[in-house]
Amino acid sequence: MTEIIEISQNICFGGKQKRFKHYSEVNQCEMTFSIFLPPQVDQQPAPVLYWLSGLTCTDENFVQKAGAQRIASELGLIIVCPDTSPRGTDVPDDPQGSWDFGLGAGFYVNATVLPWSKHYNMFDYVNQELPGIIKQHFPINDNQAISGHSMGGHGALISAFKQPGAFASVSAFAPITNPILCPWGIKAFNHYLGSDSTRWSQYDACELLKQGVEPLPVMVDQGSSDAFLTEQLKINSLEKAAQDNGFPIDLSIQEGYDHSYFFIASFIEKHLRFHAKHLGLSS
């Protein structure tokens, strides 16, 4: 059993917003995560939504800014927020100190190239190690879903697409849809996965759709005034890959919204009710 240490607890909308740290075997460092436990878990196990955050975030941004606890408390939904990268003095960072690679920018892949491969194994962390820890310590049932924002939207999509049957549903806010063809993704994958770009497609939502993905409910929202839309996020690429491969996606362009948490807060209720429906909760 992995030991976890409680860092904080705040009552919120009748539930418990908690934060824990623990040693991660797959990332070889101490990791932090946040978890919201709705009041219903005092009576019976609840389903879990994993939320993956974007570049520069920690486990705390979503917790403080999205306003999700109100709806999770009503629905009886546990929300788990991992950090966005390994952390600690032993963990290498971008030597240039940029915000789009290294600490806070793990891109939810398993790195294969030194020095990154020792610690940067976020795909296995969020999909294997952390769910195992959650199951050990919290009253969850067998239903889980996944969502995320920007780099975390990419993480949510590839997690669901690569693991048939693992999630009841997946959603994303302004995801990086085609990382092998955008500057953020090319920079990160070059470092984490090496320069042979044929190895990158396993972590690219559009490429996975081309290879064939088992159907599951997918919801995506994208703001029309998002400054990163054209160069980095490329929602049209996801729409085309889905259409070309007969894969239905519930995609909405939200007029005037940008890339911020003001956008996420405005539509998180829509996403949580979508997941609740597929997680066996009354939405």
Place this chain on the structure above:
Amino acid sequence: MTEIIEISQNICFGGKQKRFKHYSEVNQCEMTFSIFLPPQVDQQPAPVLYWLSGLTCTDENFVQKAGAQRIASELGLIIVCPDTSPRGTDVPDDPQGSWDFGLGAGFYVNATVLPWSKHYNMFDYVNQELPGIIKQHFPINDNQAISGHSMGGHGALISAFKQPGAFASVSAFAPITNPILCPWGIKAFNHYLGSDSTRWSQYDACELLKQGVEPLPVMVDQGSSDAFLTEQLKINSLEKAAQDNGFPIDLSIQEGYDHSYFFIASFIEKHLRFHAKHLGLSS
């Protein structure tokens, strides 16, 4: 007309969350404020709620963490968030650099003692200068209310109590109710108002109630697990002063909640609907 410069705009719940800076005559420095404009203001003027934040905050904490835009957008309520003190390189700060006095801790008083009196005139700023600027630049009607948290709850209560008829209603989350008898208030008032404590009572909600306050609707929420409750906030003192002086207050102790924005987020809807009723909006 005071010139204001837009710093940012984000669409949020169909409304506009904006941030501005301007030169303040009463504080003799540049000030920043945030304003949420619900979609209804495109059709007709709306009432305004002023939100006063607590120690260490800026105009942004409430905007990012309270989740108020959802309800303000539904109700058609403008929310204005001032900063919590004057700012800038010319503005003196606590020489000890502590967080409970000086920058981020203006305590919503007009300082009378040098060097503070040149810049620290937050009572006149939030009650006179800023409302004048809001009226010049935004489609408001004549109805306004005021609310706040901790130091800002104190600011909201004294603003309403000292100015009969100025506000349709006032509310507070975990307010500093009796600053002349708590460590935060004694420290701040000693500096801003001088050591003659007879001058402090004009800025103390409990003392104002003893002197007599014109009736208006008042709602207060206080978390039972607030770490500052006994030493600093003293909700019992407010309750007693109100009872002793026949002044009704809608006071609730919220079991298990602490002093954080998780507490505010959990009950902001209750407060906004309370104000809406008194501001002539359908709540």
